[in-house]
Amino acid sequence: MTQYLLSVHSVEGEVGDPMTDEEMQQSWKQIQVLNEELKSAGAWVFGGALHEPDTATVVRVSEGDVLTTDGPFAESKEHLGGFYIIEAEDLDAALAWASKTAAVVRKPIEVRPFRDAEA
């Protein structure tokens, strides 16, 4: 089994039509269903949605000094909206989960394998 990061990518200003409360409810419910499915299939390791990137803080260590800066690491229009860590037999299995996730969150999903712990 390999662990994969499924990251949900959002592009600022590309939100499309704002969701109605009802659509929000619907979307939230679908995500719950997906999460349950991941868990019952034994694929779930961790997952969650993130706050907006302006809530981020970056910490750097330079010559022993800790420098803390407000805001995200990369000033870009694209940012990480949330992620899953899943366990899957192979890339095909991971891509199948990614397709389900993309359909539910309506955002592109990047699939990236984790290195083996011992490697």
Next chain:
Amino acid sequence: MRDVDAAPELDEAEVGRIFREESGRSVAALIRVFGDIDVAEDAVQEAFAVALRKWPGDGLPPNPGGWITTTARHRAIDRLRRESRGRELLSEVAVLSPGNDDPGTSEEVGPVQDDRLGLIFTCCHPALSTEAQVALTLRLLGGLSTKEVARSFLVAEPTMARRLVRAKRKIKAARIPYRVPEDHELPGRLRPVLAVLYLVYNAGLSSPAEPGLCSEAIRLARILATLMPDEPEVAGLLALLLLTESRRSSRTGPDGSLVLLGEQDRTRWDRALIEEGQAIVRRCLRRNQPGAYQVQAAINAVHADAPAVEQTDWPQIVALYDQLLAVAPTPVVALNRAIAIGEVQGPAAALALVDELDLDNYHPFHATRADLLRRLGRHREAAAAYERAAAMAPTEMTPQPSRPRIGARRWGSKAWWRYRPGT
């Protein structure tokens, strides 16, 4: 002492040829056993060195493919036993193949499992770029060296080596599986496989210096057709390649320029390839599950039936293009359909269709317009269109010497009709 007289003459080139033909199967089998492309490639390469030493003296083994796989497998095990990482891998291999804990013991006798089908789906996995798919397919299944793959695509060897390394790293890290996809996945997974083989063929077609790519694509398509006899589009691709191949030697003139379909010496077309291709097309028609490759093959089969361009059954070609446009609605298909309609209904009808297409950056579009305008007697507009076509044509397609003849005989001949594979 070696009994040289009893052995068939085998020189290095011959060993190389046989090896290349057989190596894809061995690489695929070893990847299945060891789950590692590099291990498999290195081992098969070592087996090649052994073959070069032994075969010229001992003669060809009765089952060269089996010999290569067995030799390579032993080499891989020897090598892995010497490395600690390798010993781990070997123990995993033992776990993975219960009942056969030493992968070196099973001899290759009789019909063996053909792992090439699974491997071609790995090489052409949609998670890899098309460039990587093509390079991996030629390297692992075609048995081409990195240098040969690089040369085929006019890429520097180190660039190609990096491309291959990166692709193999992704297969390993992301765990792209070595298996034939399930039925429900097949449509999406077969598409890139067919596209890669078609691309390899067309690369050979457009660079006369690399005719080997054409035969390689056909060889791989034949393997695929044998391994997937129930897939109509696989048969369609094979038929399309065979029919296109039947005309390859007549599509370039003595000066290397392109000879259009209507101007080719049809007596030089390869009848054996045509018959094989047409037989497959007939089977496809009986099966009646049309797809883009099958319909293109059928169009080529109709052309192959005409002893002279004037005897072409254009209404049938128009009907096939109607069908092709339904399954592959692209402007290029629409352009070729319009040309066929021009042969049935005349240039005015064709021009009306052509002028609706958005293909300003496609040189055959302008060449087609030029020919239709000329046939309508609109010479000034025709000349302008010829100029545009000539300015855009890739060099290897430009008739030589290019400038003086443009607008004259060759480009102005009656049937500017040319089947354009790959577009």
